[in-house]
Amino acid sequence: MMFLVAIIAVVVTMLLILVRALLGPTVYDRILAINLFGTKTVLFVAVLGFLNGRPEFLDLGLIYALINFIGTVTVLKFMQYGDLGWEAASKEKPDV
Amino acid sequence: MRYLLGLIIGAATLWLLLSGVYKPIVLGLGGFSVLFCAYVCHRMGIVDRESVPLHLLARVPLYALWLGGEIAKSNWDVAKRIVLPGRRISPTIVRLRAHQSSELGQAVFANSITLTPGTVTVALRSGDAIVHAITADNATDMEGGDMDQRVRRLERPFGAPARREASQ
Amino acid sequence: MNALIDTASWILLAGGALLSVIGGIGMLRMPDFYTRMHAASVTDTGGMILMLAGLMLQAGLTLVTAKLVFVMLFLLITSPTATHALARAALEDGIEPQVDHDKR
Known part of the structure; x- marks a missing residue:
């Protein structure tokens, strides 16, 4: 309940x-909204595991939390430099 | 050496708690992966005081407790401002001086500011933190420098005397 | 004793659910990007901590609780980092915050 x-x-x-x-x-x-959506997904997966009586779902939540962070930072880096490769290192601006 | 050992112990604890399967072959694979990761990190030369902050370990629980209290207070405050009708915000930007001596300390300071609802570190440049606060009161609180003091105490090495310069 | 723990976890879960929805409302109500980040912060810290704490009480002293602790730690470390990166990227892109007092 x-x-x-x-x-x-x-x-x-x-x-x-x-x-x-x-x-x-x-x-x-x-x-920002999508990043937040990701953390909500982690909560959703965690609670769903308890609802179904299968807390093993938490492993998925853990991985999702990490991937969500990496995804957000990657998108931000792409936004800022228009590139994910080594090009960014040669520019004056510091990394994200 | 102690940082490498700390990394191995930390990774092994993490692995043991996350795995939950304690058969010899699985344990062997886990041990192998822990040692392999430690070897790769060692070769990359990233095992040092900054990446394995052992010196913080003893003081972190107390700081985490205090930070938890701050998070609870500001959550309540911001939640009220969201729910109650009318405009109850007065966004403010302030520049704070981060007095921490190490970059790790400054990062902890900036992240603590961001973690408490109502204040976000927008930029951290050469020891100056630009902070966006949701109300002028929040900004004034931050200018009081309580959190700055506490993070400085957190990063202080053991046995060192407490520094108590006035912060502005 | 069991009923007590159940009640406590119920209260924590309900509190987390409430804070989470409030943060969602704040995401819609706040006037500009920087103030929306504060609303996001409410669901990200308060809602998440309370909900996971409620689940921890349900799980008791098992490996599941350890995993919940790790989920919480990871989120507590990554979410401010992501928020900070986002705020900095927005500022560098020239999105000026609407502020009442600017004391930069």
Whole structure:
């Protein structure tokens, strides 16, 4: 019962965040929303594991948390330099 | 050497807690991966005081407790500002001086600021942190320098006397 | 004793759910990008910590709790880093925050 309430709250939050991701207006609003969506997914997976009585799902959540972070930073780096390769190192600006 | 040992012990603990399967062959594979990772890190030359901050270990629990309290307080504050009707925010940007002596200390300081809702470190340049706060009160609190003091105490090596310069 | 732990975990989960939804509302209500980051911070720290703490009470002293602790630690380290990178990228891109007081 309590897991169900928690999971509904997480889904509602995800929907609110998706609205922000669609509205924008700047690209950074969208990245912020998607990053937040990722952490909500981790919570969703964790609570879902408990709801189904299979807490092994947490491993997926753990990996998702790491990939989400790497993904966000990668997108930001791409936004800033327009490149993911070594080109960035030769420019004056520091890394993200 | 002690940093390498610390890295190996830390990685082994992480592996043991995450695995949960304790058969000889799996344990052997785990041990191999831990040692291999330590070897690669050693070869890359990234095993040092900064990447394995053993000297922080003893003081981190107390700091984490204090930071948890701050996070709880500011969560409550920001949540109220979101829910209650009317405009209850007064966004402010301030420049704070990060007095930490190491880059690690400055990073901990900047991340602690960002972690508490209501304040975000926008930039950290040559010891100056540009902080965006959701209200003018939050900004004034940050200018009080309490967090700066505490992070400085956190990074202080053991046995060193407490430095108490006034912070602005 | 069991009922007590159950109640405590219920309260934590409910609190986490509430903070999470409040942060979502804040994402829609706040006027500009930088203030939205503060709202995001509420779901990212408060909601996440309370919810995972509630789950930890449910799991008891097992490996599951250890994993929950690791999830929490990873999120607590990565989320401010990502937020900071985002804020810096936005500022460098020339998105000026709407502020009442600018004391840079």
